[in-house]
Amino acid sequence: MAIKRKIDPFFWIAVFSTVTVVVFILFPLIEMVFQPSVQDLKDAIYDPDVLGSIGLSIYTSGMAALISFLIGTPFAYLLARKDFLGKKLVESIIDLPIMIPHPVVGIAILGIAGKNHWLGQLMQQVGIQIMGTVTGIVTVLTFVGLPFYVNTVKAGFEAIPVRLENISRSLGASLSETFVRVTFRLAWRSMLVGIIMCSARAISEFGAVVIVAYHPMIAPVMIYERFTAYGIKYSQPVAVWLIVVSLLLFLLLRICSLPKENQK
Amino acid sequence: MINIKDLFIKFPGFTLQDINLSIKDGEFFMLLGPTGAGKTLILEAIAGIVPITSGRIFVKGREITRLPPEQRGTSIVYQDYALFPHLSVLKNITYGLRYHKNDPKASKKRVTRLMEQLGLQPLAQRSIHNLSGGEKQRIALARALAVNPSVLLLDEPLSALDPNFREDIRDLLKKLHQEVETTFLMVTHDFAEAMFLGERMAVLNTGKIDQIGPVHEVFHKPATPFVAKFMGIKNVFHASFRNTKARVHNLELHLQSPPGENQRYVAIRPEDIIISRNGTSGNDINSFQGKVMGVTDRGPYYEVSAGTGNVIFRVMLSKNDFFKLELQKGKDIHISIRSSAIHVF
Numbered sequence: 001m002a003i004k005r006k007i008d009p010f011f012w013i014a015v016f017s018t019v020t021v022v023v024f025i026l027f028p029l030i031e032m033v034f035q036p037s038v039q040d041l042k043d044a045i046y047d048p049d050v051l052g053s054i055g056l057s058i059y060t061s062g063m064a065a066l067i068s069f070l071i072g073t074p075f076a077y078l079l080a081r082k083d084f085l086g087k088k089l090v091e092s093i094i095d096l097p098i099m100i101p102h103p104v105v106g107i108a109i110l111g112i113a114g115k116n117h118w119l120g121q122l123m124q125q126v127g128i129q130i131m132g133t134v135t136g137i138v139t140v141l142t143f144v145g146l147p148f149y150v151n152t153v154k155a156g157f158e159a160i161p162v163r164l165e166n167i168s169r170s171l172g173a174s175l176s177e178t179f180v181r182v183t184f185r186l187a188w189r190s191m192l193v194g195i196i197m198c199s200a201r202a203i204s205e206f207g208a209v210v211i212v213a214y215h216p217m218i219a220p221v222m223i224y225e226r227f228t229a230y231g232i233k234y235s236q237p238v239a240v241w242l243i244v245v246s247l248l249l250f251l252l253l254r255i256c257s258l259p260k261e262n263q264k
Numbered sequence: 265m266i267n268i269k270d271l272f273i274k275f276p277g278f279t280l281q282d283i284n285l286s287i288k289d290g291e292f293f294m295l296l297g298p299t300g301a302g303k304t305l306i307l308e309a310i311a312g313i314v315p316i317t318s319g320r321i322f323v324k325g326r327e328i329t330r331l332p333p334e335q336r337g338t339s340i341v342y343q344d345y346a347l348f349p350h351l352s353v354l355k356n357i358t359y360g361l362r363y364h365k366n367d368p369k370a371s372k373k374r375v376t377r378l379m380e381q382l383g384l385q386p387l388a389q390r391s392i393h394n395l396s397g398g399e400k401q402r403i404a405l406a407r408a409l410a411v412n413p414s415v416l417l418l419d420e421p422l423s424a425l426d427p428n429f430r431e432d433i434r435d436l437l438k439k440l441h442q443e444v445e446t447t448f449l450m451v452t453h454d455f456a457e458a459m460f461l462g463e464r465m466a467v468l469n470t471g472k473i474d475q476i477g478p479v480h481e482v483f484h485k486p487a488t489p490f491v492a493k494f495m496g497i498k499n500v501f502h503a504s505f506r507n508t509k510a511r512v513h514n515l516e517l518h519l520q521s522p523p524g525e526n527q528r529y530v531a532i533r534p535e536d537i538i539i540s541r542n543g544t545s546g547n548d549i550n551s552f553q554g555k556v557m558g559v560t561d562r563g564p565y566y567e568v569s570a571g572t573g574n575v576i577f578r579v580m581l582s583k584n585d586f587f588k589l590e591l592q593k594g595k596d597i598h599i600s601i602r603s604s605a606i607h608v609f
Contacts (some may be wrong), residue, residue: 163346166313169333171411172341172363181359185350 029243036237044237050222054242057219058249060134061202064141068149072198073191076150077175077183080157091254092149097144102207109140112214136212141202149198156190192257196250202247265289265311265448266415270396271319272307280305282470283319287464292441292448293496294479295459296494297380297468303451307417310449311338317465323414334363339408343420345400347483353403354388360523372412379404382436398429402436409444414479422457437461446503467491487609492531498567498578499532503608510608515575520547520603527608532581539570540598541589551600556591566591570599 044050067249074142079091099103113130114120123130157180160183170179206220219242227235280302287293295303308314310321313334320329328336339360347356357379361371379385381400392400401421408416421437422430433561438461441448454460458465459479466476467490475487486492492500503510503517509515510530517530554572566586568579577599581591591597 084527161343161344161346166311166333167340167342167346167407168309168348168359169313170311170336170338170413170417171360171407172334172359174332174334175493182348 003201012019025095032236033240033243036233036240040233040237041240047243049217050241052221053217053219053222053238054215054245056134056137057203057242058245060137060141060218061145061199063138064145064202065149065199067142068146068198069191069195072146072149072194073153076153077157077179079150080154081162082158094147096147098147102144102205105143106140106208106211109136109143109208113139129235130212132215133212134213134216137209137216137218140208140212144205144208145198145202148201149194152194153172153187153190156187156194159190160186189257189259192253196253196257200246203242226229265322265324266449267320267322268291268306268310269319269320269322271306271309272317273302273309273314274317278302278305278471280309281294282472284473285466285476287447287449288444289324289454290447292450292461292463294462294465295449295451295468296453296455296458296465298453298494298599300470301455301468301557302466302471303453304419307340307419307449307451310336311340311417312336313340320545326433327550337414338417339411339413339415340417340419341401341404341408341421343423345404345424347400347403349392352388353384353392356392357384357410359407359505362598364411371412373407374412375410378409382406396429397425398432400424401433405433405436405440409440409446413446416446416448418448420453422450422452422454434460445575455483467494484566485607485609486531489529489531492529492607492609496513496533497531497607498534499537501530501575502528503530505608510606513575514573515552517601517606518603518604519608523608529609531607531609532577532601532605534567534578536601537570537577537579538602539568539579539581539585539589539591540600540601541596542598550603550606551598554597554599556593556595556597558593559591560584570597 002118031057035174069079079087094151099141100108110131111117112119113123115124128135130139131259164182164186165178165214168182169175173181204220207216207226217225223235226238266287267286268283268285271280273280278300283306285293286305295393297303305314310318310323310328311327311521312331316329320327322328323337328338348359351359358375361368361375364371379388382405384399384402384406387395387399387403392403395403405421418437424435434457437448437450441461445477450461462479464477465479465482467474467482469488469490470504475482475491477485482494483493486495486497489500501512503512505511505519505523505527508519508522510519510523512530552572554570554577557569557571557576559569560567562580564583566583568581568586568591570577570579579599581589589597
């Protein structure tokens with residue numbers, strides 16, 4: 001039997017706060033999941049519009065994560081490894097999309113993609129349409145998701161001792177060979193976590209998307225539409241399915257990113 | 265041959281300057297200095313890992329100042345081993361081979377031989393986790409030498425090891441150096457390591473080289489008070505000279521020969537000062553009456569502070585001698601110093 005010791009009041013404050021936070025987050029979500037009847041859920045999932053919007057949500061978020069992976073990885077590597085003039089500024093710029101109100105993001109992107117802007121005209125000439133297209137959705141989702149990918153992966157790169165790369169170089173490997181054979185092999189978990197963070201952020205985006213592309217309809221826009229048109233009862237089943245599908249996906253990725261027992 | 269000419273590196277808060285070194289082919293050269301003196305920086309400048317402000321570096325007559333690390337033919341071993349955690353022991357060792365494939369058969373033979381010499385054969389397929397520090401450092405050495413570098417850069421390779429492994433690896437380093445043609449350049453802050461392994465050494469003092477020379481010469485004839493203290497000479501005094509006499513405060517020391525010009529210090533190793541109770545050491549000219557000012561137990565020996573006039577000598581005494589002399593604080597003693605034990609610089 002453990003010896004009892006006097007417990008500081010702060011401990012109880014911490015316990016109370018923990019319980020409050022957990023309940024505050026979980027209670028509304030759990031309640032929402034259990035409020036729709038099984039029949040409602042069934043109807044929703046057999047509705048091709050619902051299925052299509054959830055599919056589109058996952059597809060566009062996945063694309064945003066893929067683009068973030070492709071351009072965010074070398075960028076994060078540079079931030080993690082090199083000191084340069086204006087680095088602090090660049091680091092602040094990458095955080096901007098987190099701070100800007102979501103509709104403002106949508107408006108800003110429309111502002112340069114429209115007919116009145118040279119970039120918009122140029123894009124039109126090569127056949128890229130932002131307004132009301134999947135391309136437009138992917139663009140805004142990348143905009144809002146990129147900081148989460150870059151910051152996560154940057155921290156991952158920083159956790160790899162630079163000496164390992166130095167050794168690799170001194171043994172004859174070039175910078176790119178070193179990246180492939182050492183850095184990437186040690187950082188892929190944080191890249192996976194970055195992809196989860198980025199697509200989680202993207203899948204939850206509403207404000208920016210609704211401005212750029214009301215149609216084709218991603219799941220959050222559909223939930224909003226059903227809420228305003230028919231009320232809470234009609235929007236809940238879609239919300240539940242969106243939550244269930246994204247939770248499953250993230251859980252799967254998360255499991256892949258866990259270190260194996262012997263590598264801890 | 266490694267030639268470093270006027271190497272100058274400037275960082276915010278630290279400057280490495282006037283580094284001129286010439287290291288012979290196949291030499292075991294030591295870079296000695298306290299933490300923060302810039303030793304590792306010199307190694308990393310040779311390896312091409314840190315940018316240099318100015319200066320030139322040559323290896324075997326080829327200028328490498330502007331080459332990327334992978335084209336320099338220099339391997340580096342760090343004190344924390346820096347093994348690739350995602351690779352097995354064998355894959356760590358053979359990591360660099362694909363970039364040096366002039367003769368795959370010779371490479372393979374070389375790796376086999378290195379693994380034998382370092383006793384790594386039984387570990388080949390193991391993961392590098394859960395190995396001892398000694399094993400890890402042997403792997404790091406094998407990995408560095410597998411690519412047959414012109415220069416092996418060793419950054420305090422013994423510092424992180426337990427004392428029993430430290431001696432093993434130290435002996436291994438000496439043996440390896442005799443068996444391979446590579447030039448070894450090792451950084452350490454331990455002069456005993458430097459004495460055991462090195463042929464010549466350079467002593468670094470906050471970004472500058474204080475002295476370069478054969479290890480024994482630096483050990484016995486330090487050129488600056490800093491080097492003297494670093495070599496464990498605890499008695500370094502400012503002195504004025506006249507003929508063969510040196511004056512330290514009010515104490516007159518007889519020297520073996522007249523000092524050269526511009527010499528300002530005398531240094532006496534703590535083990536070269538003799539303490540007796542009744543001055544029986546006889547005909548010594550440098551013999552003074554004194555008192556024990558303090559005693560410190562240093563584990564294997566005692567360090568006695570012996571005062572005469574206003575000079576205090578630090579003297580190393582074996583435990584045996586210490587008890588025979590029945591020394592304690594305040595006792596009267598005789599202090600004597602052979603003229604030949606007084607180093608002037």
